Amino acid sequence: MEDHVKSLLDALPLPGDDARTVAATVKEVEFEDGELTVVLNLTGVDRATRHQIEDAAVKALSGQNGVDEVYVEVEVDDLPQYETRQEPGLSVHGGAAAPTPPKKALSDVKHLIAVASGKGGVGKSTVAVNLALSLKARGARVGIVDLDIYGPSVPIQLGVASAKPGVSDDQKRFVPVEAYGLKVMSIGFLVEDDTPVIWRGPIVASVVKQFLDDVEWGALDYLVIDMPPGTGDAQLTLTQSAPITGAVIVTTPSELALVDAIKGLQMFRKVDTPVIGLVENMSHYECPECGHTSNPFNSGGTQRITEQFGVGLIASIPIDTEIQRGGDNGKPVSAVRPDSPQAAAFLSLADAVIEKVPFAETPKAEKKGFLAGLFKK
Ligand SMILES: Nc1ncnc2c1ncn2[C@@H]1O[C@H](COP(=O)(O)OP(=O)(O)O)[C@@H](O)[C@H]1O
Ligand SMILES: [Mg+2]
Known part of the structure; x- marks a missing residue:
């Protein structure tokens, strides 16, 4: 043969x-x-x-x-270490089978999905949290890790702001907090609110590896990462040091956010991380009374990016008071009102992610096709 x-x-x-x-x-x-x-x-x-x-x-x-x-x-x-893993999916995606894959906490995590944005305040954490909950609603085992040094809001959004992660019996690993069926770790559990921003950079550099390697994630289909906003060195290092399967870039229709979204796209390209797609947050307004939809900010810019860079717009999330309140009160809409139209918008985002990065066992050849498709630029 x-x-x-x-x-x-x-x-x-x-x-x-x-x-x-x-x-x-x-x-x-x-x-x-x-x-x-x-x-x-x-x-x-x-x-x-x-x-x-x-x-x-x-x-x-x-x-x-x-x-x-x-x-x-x-x-x-x-290859650098992060590519030489042998998990299903990643070995296909990374294209590399290691002779002896290191056994780490992350080795039972099938896919790392980065949620990133070029700038803060576009709703990255809101999207990360509701995406994680929607993936869970589709039957996946999901964790979320909040590495946003500037505003670690995942614990607030999930209603676990005062929780502290546990420590394993052998004192070697963190045990993640649980919220709405998600495993949660956040830089916010470890730094105080008044920690000056200039100290946060070094903290994030030293804890990122720990958050990924020294946390008892157990078996997960997806670990959603709320990335620090921006496209500077910290983000680049993070992108390189984590075995990310694909990135979701959150933007808003404003021209300024779009310029930053392009920088985000370029950053992921530079380090060869596939971009699953763009999410346009606060993209339109749906009148709760009459159902009328309006696009007060829409400049058509997101459309231009998708054409220019060949990435898909995989979800449009409306600007909505329920989404905002849910996040600010620790009762995310995807968890507490799963049948609402707001939750449906996040479910369709989750479906788009699952389609590109499936978690259920599919025949290898088919899976390869999906993942290889992510690389077609
Ligand atoms: N689709 C939306 N509709 C209404 N408010 C939103 C929406 N997405 C985010 N927000 C609100 O905007 C603010 C910033 O969102 P957040 O997710 O914290 O952004 P980021 O993580 O990018 O800084 C929060 O108060 C949040 O509740
Ligand atoms: Mg945030």
């Missing part, structure tokens, strides 16, 4: 290497019960190209007699 696989892959050129073909990168071939698994070592090949090769190899190897399913796994020797 191995020779046959190699002969098929010999037809695929290896970009940037005239002397060899993809056949030369074959590391392992396994064939059992109609399942063909081929491991390629693509060290030195950039991520986008790795995905192209992976897709091409699946195509080249499919459709042979007796082969029902084709799995192509890509391995790389020189």
Whole structure:
């Protein structure tokens, strides 16, 4: 079988290497019960190209007699640690299978979803909280981690502002707080309200790793991250140090927010993190009396970004007093009024996220298709 696989892959050129073909990168071939698994070592090949090769190899190897399913796994020797994990989904997304994945708290977390914004006050935390609750409503196991050093509002929004995380029996890990069925960790549990902002930067740098690695998250389908707003060094470092599956960028229709949203998009591009889509918050107003919808701020800018950058607008959330009050009173609309139209807006956001980053077991080839799709720029 191995020779046959190699002969098929010999037809695929290896970009940037005239002397060899993809056949030369074959590391392992396994064939059992109609399942063909081929491991390629693509060290030195950039991520986008790795995905192209992976897709091409699946195509080249499919459709042979007796082969029902084709799995192509890509391995790389020189990736930073966050890419060399072996969880389902991430190994597909990162394109890398590690020889010995480190066993950490996060290793039972299938997907990290970053909720980011170019600037503060656009409703990032509101979206993160209601997205997390909606993912849960769809049957996923969900946690939320609030890394917004400037305004850690997740505990307030979830009504657990005075809670403190527990500590595991061996004193080595935090035990997250629980709220509305979500596991919650927040930088707000650890810093006092009056901690000066200039101290928060160093605090966040040192706790980020702990929040991700030293918390008993248990088995989760999604860990939603409320990112610090902005696109500076802190955000960049965070984006690089966490194994993020995809990012959701929150913006509002105002021109200024859009300029910042573009910076956010560019930041994720720079570090090769797929952007799942844009969420336009406070996008329109629906009159509770007559149902009339108006777009007082809409300049068409979000539409322009989606065209220019090829990212989808995956949800439009109305400006709404129930959404605002729910957050400010620790009773988020998605938890306390799950049948409301407001909650429906967040559910459709959750559905868009699930479609791009599924949590239920789907056939590997199909899942790969979805995730590979995130990379098409
Ligand atoms: N769709 C919305 N409708 C009404 N108010 C909203 C909406 N989204 C957010 N808000 C309110 O705007 C303020 C800022 O939201 P927040 O989620 O804290 O923003 P960020 O995390 O981006 O700083 C909060 O008072 C929140 O309740
Ligand atoms: Mg916030």
